[in-house]
Amino acid sequence: QKEVEQNSGPLSVPEGAIASLNCTYSDRGSQSFFWYRQYSGKSPELIMFIYSNGDKEDGRFTAQLNKASQYVSLLIRDSQPSDSATYLCAVNEERTGGFKTIFGAGTRLFVKA
Amino acid sequence: DAGVIQSPRHEVTEMGQEVTLRCKPISGHNSLFWYRQTMMRGLELLIYFNNNVPIDDSGMPEDRFSAKMPNASFSTLKIQPSEPRDSAVYFCASSLRGPSTDTQYFGPGTRLTVL
Numbered sequence: 001q002k003e004v005e006q007n008s009g010p011l012s013v014p015e016g017a018i019a020s021l022n023c024t025y026s027d028r029g030s031q032s033f034f035w036y037r038q039y040s041g042k043s044p045e046l047i048m049f050i051y052s053n054g055d056k057e058d059g060r061f062t063a064q065l066n067k068a069s070q071y072v073s074l075l076i077r078d079s080q081p082s083d084s085a086t087y088l089c090a091v092n093e094e095r096t097g098g099f100k101t102i103f104g105a106g107t108r109l110f111v112k113a
Numbered sequence: 114d115a116g117v118i119q120s121p122r123h124e125v126t127e128m129g130q131e132v133t134l135r136c137k138p139i140s141g142h143n144s145l146f147w148y149r150q151t152m153m154r155g156l157e158l159l160i161y162f163n164n165n166v167p168i169d170d171s172g173m174p175e176d177r178f179s180a181k182m183p184n185a186s187f188s189t190l191k192i193q194p195s196e197p198r199d200s201a202v203y204f205c206a207s208s209l210r211g212p213s214t215d216t217q218y219f220g221p222g223t224r225l226t227v228l
Contacts, residue, residue, distance in 0.1 A: 034216075043204055043219035044156070088156065100169055101146070101217070103156040 003027065004091050006104035014112050019076040021107050023089030026070070033065060033072045034090040038106065044088055048074065079111045115139075117220035119205050125226045131193040134223045137186055138207030146217060147180055147190050148204040156204070162188065195227045 005024050013019045021035075032051050036044035050056045050063040050072065062075040072091075076083055089104040118137040126132055138145045146161040160170040162182045170180070177196070182188040192199055202222045208215040 043222050045219065046216045049216065095169060095171075100161075100171070101158055103158075105155040 003093070003102045004089055004104040006087075006089050006107045008105055009108040010110050011107055012110045012112060013079050015079060015081060017079050017111075019079045019083065019109055019111070021074040021076075021087050021089075021109065023072045023074075023091075023104055024070055025072070025089075025091045025102075027091065027093040027102075028067075028070065029094050030091045031094070032092040033063070034092075034101075035061075035063060035072075035074045036088040036090060036103075038086045038088060040085075047087075076109075079109075081111045081113045084109055084111050117205055117207055117218055119203075119220035119223050121223060122221060123224050123226075125228065126195055127228050128196055129194045130227075131191065132195045132199075132225060132227075134190040134203050134205075134225070136188045136190070136205030136220060138188070138205070139218055140186070142207035142209050142218075143185075144208045144210065144215070145182060145188050146206040146208075147188070148206065148219075149201045150204060150222075151201045159190070192225075195225075197227045200225055200227050 003026050034049045035047045037047050038044040048063045050065045053065050053067055056063045060077045064073045086106040086108050088106045091102050092099045120135045144163050147159040148156050150156045159172045160180045165182045180190045202224050204219050204222045206217040206219045208217045
């Protein structure tokens with residue numbers, strides 16, 4: 001089992017719809033969770049981070065965390081063609097002496113105009 | 114702020130040659146990370162430094178890879194000798210305090226092709 005799993009997609013949604021991206025992780029001790037967006041040929045950039053169970057909203061983006069189910073998701077409301085990218089889920093796992101960031105393989109999102 | 118700076122942006126070399134990738138983190142950031150991204154394996158953490166000290170190098174694939182951070186503003190990732198399977202995009206990232214809670218800011222990457 002991979003440490004951080006995402007559906008590779010592609011996920012295709014029409015413009016204006018809600019896009020739902022999901023991620024599961026294996027390390028129950030993980031404390032911090034991140035969503036990065038990566039456009040083709042570019043570097044990843046942070047969209048949101050979440051540490052506590054529940055929802056965290058930032059503009060059109062909502063991150064949801066359920067530690068009991070080891071599940072984190074990202075909702076994008078009013079999806080725009082400019083949201084078309086690969087979305088990477090990242091989890092910080094505790095290691096001796098520090099933390100290690102584990103990235104999922106990413107979900108490709110296409111927003112159709 | 115210039116962001117994380119990486120050089121070169123593209124590198125094409127022949128198998129067996131030495132390759133050195135360079136990174137300048139954001140000024141004031143205490144942690145630096147080296148990642149490798151391929152279609153097959155995704156984004157993999159190779160090594161990270163905190164206050165110039167290597168903390169976790171468990172992701173370094175083999176002895177052909179080495180990384181140094183001689184000071185707070187410069188790091189190198191060296192591959193010697195290089196092999197075709199090392200072809201990938203190599204990202205450097207930095208964060209203010211470390212990976213536990215902090216956002217990592219990625220550089221533009223170095224696209225390495227080993228023929």
